[in-house]
Amino acid sequence: MPQRGRVPPTLEAVAAHAGVSRATVSRVVNGTPGVRAELRERVRHSVAALGYVPNSAARSLVTRRTGAVAVVIAEPDTRVFADPFFAQQLRGIGHRLAAHDTQLLLVLLEGRDDYDRVDRYLAGGHVDGALMLSLHAEDPLPAMAAAVGLPTVFGGRPGWSGAAGEPGPLYVDTDNRDGARQAVRHLLDRGRRRIAVITGPLDQTSAADRLDGYLDALGLTGPDPALLATGDFTAAGGERAMAELLAGSPPPDAVFAGNDLMASGALRTLRAHGLRVPADVAVVGYDDLGPAAWSDPPLTTVRQDVRHMGELMAELLLGRLGLAEGPTTPLAPVITPARLVVRDSS
Amino acid sequence: MPQRGRVPPTLEAVAAHAGVSRATVSRVVNGTPGVRAELRERVRHSVAALGYVPNSAARSLVTRRTGAVAVVIAEPDTRVFADPFFAQQLRGIGHRLAAHDTQLLLVLLEGRDDYDRVDRYLAGGHVDGALMLSLHAEDPLPAMAAAVGLPTVFGGRPGWSGAAGEPGPLYVDTDNRDGARQAVRHLLDRGRRRIAVITGPLDQTSAADRLDGYLDALGLTGPDPALLATGDFTAAGGERAMAELLAGSPPPDAVFAGNDLMASGALRTLRAHGLRVPADVAVVGYDDLGPAAWSDPPLTTVRQDVRHMGELMAELLLGRLGLAEGPTTPLAPVITPARLVVRDSS
Known part of the structure; x- marks a missing residue:
């Protein structure tokens, strides 16, 4: 590292020390690919020996790119x-x-x-x-x-x-809205009639769009408050939201959760309440990441190729x-x- | 954004456009704290209007710091x-x-x-x-x-x-070695006599040091191959390693895993084999992060304040x-x- 008060060494000094051209030093220092490893090592050695501090200045001034x-x-x-x-x-x-x-x-x-x-x-x-x-x-x-x-x-x-x-x-x-529509139509096809929704934070479009798709499939313009609970896209949020929904009467016979993590939390709450999935309550998630397939039971979900x-x-x-x-x-x-x-x- | 072939606007041009000093522009552009939000906004506006591309060059040349x-x-x-x-x-x-x-x-x-x-x-x-x-x-x-x-x-x-x-x-x-010694001495104190170890990758000092602590506590200079399995600090690695250890005869009555993730994998394998923890096999992990306390049963482990x-x-x-x-x-x-x-x- 350069000492305070000392004039910093120049690129030219590094080139002379390494016995290479100024252009080669510049390429090594600026991180341009294509310099042979041996030359790169030699320049690095001189950079270290002289305490030259390479910085992005030269490169940025020339290319306006940082990489x-x-x-x-x-x-x-x-x-x-x-x-x-x-x-x-x-x-x-x-x-x-x-x-x-x-x-x-x-x-x-x-x-x-x-x-x-x-x-x-x-x-x-x-x-x-x-x-x-x-x-x-x-x-x-x-x-x-x-x-x-x-x-x-x-x-x-x-x-x-x-x-x-x-x-x-x-x-x-x-297409979050379409994905949610598919999920809820599937639950309707399976004969479910009290389909609840656990949403992500509604200040995120993904959560809001999935709620809209849920409403589309049910032909509603607004949710039934007894069948809606807001999670935060976390497993703990899904657990809490499912508990809220079960407190309603009659309880839902299906739940569409806005992501797989909330769905896995909902599964935990259902198990804790002694309810069978899907016999008592069917559950559908969203994402189809690893945990969906590993959960117990494996989760019906909406796949997006993340x-x-x-x-x-x-x-x-x-x-x-x-x-x-x-x-x-x-x-x-x-x-x-x-x-x-x-x-x-x- | 500046157009190709156009001369990029200067700091002075931005200062003139914003009606502030060159120093103020420089402070905003270089990210120096302490510029009033209103001035900062004005400079930002001029930067955008003129297509000035701030870059780290000026700051790096002066301070040699990037922040x-x-x-x-x-x-x-x-x-x-x-x-x-x-x-x-x-x-x-x-x-x-x-x-x-x-x-x-x-x-x-x-x-x-x-x-x-x-x-x-x-x-x-x-x-x-x-x-x-x-x-x-x-x-x-x-x-x-x-x-x-x-x-x-x-x-x-x-x-x-x-x-x-x-x-x-x-x-x-x-102190990985000491932590491992504490873990294995505890298992000895509980009367365990066939104590196995699941290690992390032994090209990492944390894994190697924990293995050394295990050997210290047992008074050994090298491990019994039947009681050692190598994981990779993952839950899946712990699952596999535990299965290997159970294939030995007689099986271990305790296992020290090099981290909590491998210990949680070991718990899964033991459950799948119908073995009770700790009655049949005691398990100790390392880290004491969240999953240790939530696992079933909650995990004895070595706490490091990560x-x-x-x-x-x-x-x-x-x-x-x-x-x-x-x-x-x-x-x-x-x-x-x-x-x-x-x-x-x-």
Whole structure:
């Protein structure tokens, strides 16, 4: 590390020390691929020996590219780590970004203080773009990105539209409303008549759209309060919501939960109450991630290809950055299909 | 966004457009705290209107600081997201970094290709330092960080020592060997005589040290092959390992698993074999994260304060960067104590 007060060594000094060209040092320091490992090692050695501090300045000034993309998840770490949805989506995103030699940086947000810091980070030119997941209606992140012109793609349909005259936001989602309709029609087909719903947070479009699909299938314009409970997309929330629904009289004979985690919580509550699934209460979830197939009984659910959605998000952003390969993906929102998967819980 | 071929607008142009000083623009663009929200908004508006692309160049050239720290986890996302250990450690790290207005960037590594890209990212001056978790013996990350002089703190005792004459690596760990000794002595105290061990990957010091503690308590210099099975710190690995151990004759009357996830997998296998815990086989885990208390039966385990370890790692790194507040933390490895927590599984 350079000492305070000492003139920092120049790129030229590193080149002379390593016995390579200035261009080679620049390529190693700027992380340009294609420098032989042996040369790269020699430059690294000289960098260390002289205490040259490489930084992104030179590269950013020339290319205005950092080679990194932030994935911002507006949820506390406890939730991000507990829901396989995020792991799957990150896997898809990371896979596509890696294929374009772009580094994924995961940024989690919890409290108000975090927003200020993340705002400054996103405004600081450290990343070429951002993918934003799990936003809630009033989330200030989109405005932050727009204010500094940071190319951004959203996971899930945003709950706002672009300002007049501006292009709308880019996003990837499934057809949540149609998926929910399929789930509830399936329960109707099985002869269920008191079908309850456990929703996610209704300030998220995924939760609101799934509730709308539930209402569509039942031909209702608004829910029966005795058959609606709000969870928070967590297993514990599903447990609590199911207990609320069972307190009603008569209890429901089926429940559509807005994701698999809440459905698994509902299964636990039903078991604790000595109720049989599906004989007494049929249960349908949403997502079809690992836990759906492993739960007891295995869960009927609505499949969305979460990993593929992550890949599509990354592709949209790469397209927006002018880095897409092959046939150009249209720069427009993508809605992927949802498909009912019937297992033993219904 | 600036158009190709157009001369990018200057900081001065933004200042003139916003009607503020150049210094104010610079502070907003560089993310320096303390600019009034109203001024910040005005500058942001001008930045967007002119298509000025702020980047980290100016700031990095002046301060040589980016305000960001990378947390690099050398595990695939499936493992990082399945083990609450990482969520807890990240929570501790994020909490301390946030208190120093430093952004945490999570970087996951899976295959060989990822290493090359992460190497270039770490060498590119995008972050002020790195925290590296869950390294395996032959991991090239430490050498990468050293080659570019990136200040680094490790989670868990590294399996290598520094080069001769250099200071050793900075790290935070628990006393894994002592924790394992406590676990196995407890099983001996309960009258168990055929105590098996399920280890994590033995190219990680945490796994190797816990095996050594097991041997210490039993007064052995090497394990009985019939009583040792290797897991991979996952629940599925624990399930498989327990099945292997039960195939031996006579089967063990106790098992010490190297973490709670493997212990929970072992519980599942024992249940599937119709064996009672602890009557037939006592089980002890390691970590004492949430799942230990919720498992059936609740798990006797060795508690390490994982979140606090994360905080200590962040503090060491901040100290190394000259950013620590208050009484200076000595820049030396920290070993936190391990403590047996007895529950129903033993």
